[in-house]
Amino acid sequence: MPLIANRYEPTGNASWGGMGELNECEDRNLSRKVMLKRVFKPSDLPRLLDEQKALIRLRSKHVVQLLDVVSFKWNNQDIRCLVLEHIQGTDLDKLNFKADEDYQKTLWQIATGISEIHAAGVIHRDIKPQNIRRDQNGIIKIFDFGLAREAGKDDKTKSITGTIGYMAPELFGTKTISFTAAIDTFSFARTALALLGVQPHNEKPKAIVAGSVIAAQPGLNAEVARTLEACLDMSPAARPPMFEVAKLLGRDLLRDKHRARVGTQKQAYELNASKRTVNLTFKNQGSLSIRYDGYDFKITALTGNVYVNNTKASVGMTMLSACVITIGSAAPRAFVTFDISNPEVMA
Amino acid sequence: MIAPGTQLASRYEIVSYIASGGMQDVYKANDSLTGEVVALKTPQAGQTNKRFKQSAILSARISNYNVAKTFDYFEEGNACYLIEEYVDGTTLEAATLDVIPQIDPHLAAYLMLRIAKGLAASHQAQVAHRDLKPSNILVDSNFSAVKITDFGIATLADELFEEIIAKNGDLTRSTSGTVKGALPYMAPEMMFRKPGDLVGCEADIWSLGALMFRLMTGAYPFGEGMMVPVNVEKRQPLSWPRFLTGKAQYTPLSNSIIGIVEKCLVYDKAQRPVALDVVRSCEELCFHFAPREFGVVSEVKWSTGFVTSSRGAKIFYHNDSLYGAAPAKVGSKVVFSAHNGTPFPRAHPIVVCP
Numbered sequence A: 001m002p003l004i005a006n007r008y009e010p011t012g013n014a015s016w017g018g019m020g021e022l023n024e025c026e027d028r029n030l031s032r033k034v035m036l037k038r039v040f041k042p043s044d045l046p047r048l049l050d051e052q053k054a055l056i057r058l059r060s061k062h063v064v065q066l067l068d069v070v071s072f073k074w075n076n077q078d079i080r081c082l083v084l085e086h087i088q089g090t091d092l093d094k095l096n097f098k099a100d101e102d103y104q105k106t107l108w109q110i111a112t113g114i115s116e117i118h119a120a121g122v123i124h125r126d127i128k129p130q131n132i133r134r135d136q137n138g139i140i141k142i143f144d145f146g147l148a149r150e151a152g153k154d155d156k157t158k159s160i161t162g163t164i165g166y167m168a169p170e171l172f173g174t175k176t177i178s179f180t181a182a183i184d185t186f187s188f189a190r191t192a193l194a195l196l197g198v199q200p201h202n203e204k205p206k207a208i209v210a211g212s213v214i215a216a217q218p219g220l221n222a223e224v225a226r227t228l229e230a231c232l233d234m235s236p237a238a239r240p241p242m243f244e245v246a247k248l249l250g251r252d253l254l255r256d257k258h259r260a261r262v263g264t265q266k267q268a269y270e271l272n273a274s275k276r277t278v279n280l281t282f283k284n285q286g287s288l289s290i291r292y293d294g295y296d297f298k299i300t301a302l303t304g305n306v307y308v309n310n311t312k313a314s315v316g317m318t319m320l321s322a323c324v325i326t327i328g329s330a331a332p333r334a335f336v337t338f339d340i341s342n343p344e345v346m347a
Numbered sequence B: 001m002i003a004p005g006t007q008l009a010s011r012y013e014i015v016s017y018i019a020s021g022g023m024q025d026v027y028k029a030n031d032s033l034t035g036e037v038v039a040l041k042t043p044q045a046g047q048t049n050k051r052f053k054q055s056a057i058l059s060a061r062i063s064n065y066n067v068a069k070t071f072d073y074f075e076e077g078n079a080c081y082l083i084e085e086y087v088d089g090t091t092l093e094a095a096t097l098d099v100i101p102q103i104d105p106h107l108a109a110y111l112m113l114r115i116a117k118g119l120a121a122s123h124q125a126q127v128a129h130r131d132l133k134p135s136n137i138l139v140d141s142n143f144s145a146v147k148i149t150d151f152g153i154a155t156l157a158d159e160l161f162e163e164i165i166a167k168n169g170d171l172t173r174s175t176s177g178t179v180k181g182a183l184p185y186m187a188p189e190m191m192f193r194k195p196g197d198l199v200g201c202e203a204d205i206w207s208l209g210a211l212m213f214r215l216m217t218g219a220y221p222f223g224e225g226m227m228v229p230v231n232v233e234k235r236q237p238l239s240w241p242r243f244l245t246g247k248a249q250y251t252p253l254s255n256s257i258i259g260i261v262e263k264c265l266v267y268d269k270a271q272r273p274v275a276l277d278v279v280r281s282c283e284e285l286c287f288h289f290a291p292r293e294f295g296v297v298s299e300v301k302w303s304t305g306f307v308t309s310s311r312g313a314k315i316f317y318h319n320d321s322l323y324g325a326a327p328a329k330v331g332s333k334v335v336f337s338a339h340n341g342t343p344f345p346r347a348h349p350i351v352v353c354p
């Protein structure tokens, strides 16, 4: 076969989905593999265009990238293909997870990806383990935007579309249904459970009993379990937005990983997971205690006149980075600097 | 010059010319498929297309937020073109060295972490940059985007370098402008390499150290021009200016960064940390990143003062937050981060500009 569009050479490897096929090709221009996705039936062409439209709007580390669109004639047929980046890796339905940090990092990445998809005004509509892949570097990539819709625009459906078992309850019915990004939130939580081996039932989902996720998955972090339960709420409006879900999961991954440096004129102290509290006293002007709770550095006790950036401090206050604590309201006063480290979740 | 409006590959439309480096011309273009603005790069006359393509292939293997992404490469007519993520901003050279005499340790820690992350991803993809310097790092106006560009561009210089090495024995006696510009950041194994020597990722770590030294001090770690190879070869110790550790608020952070930079600038490449080690060390640093603003000192008192920001706001500062070699006087131009404070926002850090 000659080169497609003068640069893509089929390798002979292909995968098939419900509507069409993906052909692996070598891009001669950049010496790398790409995937050419097409549909079989002309009547499914709108799906390919929906996918193209959605991918153009998206530029996320966690979404497959659209590289090119090519049209050509083959066996007298007009063929149109999306050229997608080739993701070397494994679909999530082929991986085994247990409720550990690796699992939580995976969920955090999926949630980050979905929240970026939503931020771009796109609803995926088919979130499931088969449409998510982990690449060679451990990065999660979401693909198959064949059902994707623009939020607030073409967000109504008459037929039941999606994958039963992952579909939100509001999508089941006979009337025309409007849906929101919260359908992806539901599918996300269903996916999260499927990754732990809890396969969905082939039916309209039922309400779950509060606390049942944590009861069934004692290894799961309680915060994560609560979040997943909230995502499975029968009412779409009660599900948290995906950026909140991502934030919660990310916050928990950084628990106990922060350090703070507390500097007085005389001495520097460090706070971290193994040394959580510092007590600072200056003459009889005042004192305060700061404690690291795993997420934040908070003032836990206070006497006399203490100011943070010139604002009167109070018990319970969360310390921000790059602030100055002043003990005493007139000279002699003590000035204490406070700086926090910036750990990031490493995928 | 490609005229604005020119269509290439029936997809990219030239919007405007941006600039030219030593080896390529850079344009702003519009991708009509995605509607996105992109950077289009094409080699200058005299560069071989084969090497340009090779550099595109290398950089396309890297996918990281701190590396300007290579989207496409194509040839049309006799020319070749590379399509890269467009960064709306300027180079790190222009954003720091041209306007700030020396960056404060908080900004230094932040930048080092971002650059090290970009390097870690490319080294994981087995791509070394080999020409890392402030002009090959792109930043937007508040440093929220920090992206290394021109990965693999060094392969373009290879031909030139090989010629010079064949003629002079190594690179150090070359009078070529390209070599001279690169020398202050160049690792010893690169500068003294013999024909056929392979230069790997360790060279980027050296360059990272050298560029951090330059941004933090305003000076080159081993001098300029012909003195660089001499000073590198005699393993001249780095001389860090006093102001880095002159203020209690900055001393611990400065000392930690100095420690990391010194490890990067170890002569023996096997003793240098790898990029991921540098990332980890930077994540341990206690620093705060907030956008920088410019302003002018309006009032100086015994230990405090006020600044009028370029947006017209009155900002308080304490001498303890004043960083750098130059003292603050009424009328001094300053760069600072503003924090909440009462009754006026507080500047910290604050650095006097020339």
Ligand SMILES: Nc1ncnc2c1ncn2[C@@H]1O[C@H](COP(=O)(O)OP(=O)(O)OP(=O)(O)O)[C@@H](O)[C@H]1O
Residues within 6 Å of the ligand: A015, A016, A017, A018, A019, A020, A021, A022, A035, A064, A084, A085, A086, A087, A088, A091, A130, A131, A143, A144, A145, A146
């Ligand atoms: N960019 C890619 N790189 C590598 N493999 C991919 C890529 N995109 C898809 N695949 C593989 O091809 C399979 C089918 O892809 P996709 O889900 O996009 O097709 P589809 O026709 O929409 O499928 P379905 O309708 O069954 O969901 C995926 O399960 C995945 O294993």
Ligand SMILES: Nc1ncnc2c1ncn2[C@@H]1O[C@H](COP(=O)(O)OP(=O)(O)OP(=O)(O)O)[C@@H](O)[C@H]1O
Residues within 6 Å of the ligand: B018, B019, B020, B021, B022, B023, B024, B025, B026, B039, B068, B084, B085, B086, B087, B088, B089, B090, B091, B135, B136, B138, B149, B150, B181
């Ligand atoms: N992706 C990009 N987005 C926006 N502007 C860019 C991009 N890449 C480069 N530029 C601009 O084009 C200019 C020229 O870039 P180039 O890398 O070719 O030259 P240089 O780094 O100045 O020189 P050298 O050839 O020594 O590397 C840069 O200074 C920068 O301002």
Ligand SMILES: [Mg+2]
Residues within 6 Å of the ligand: B021, B135, B136, B149, B150, B153
């Ligand atoms: Mg350059």
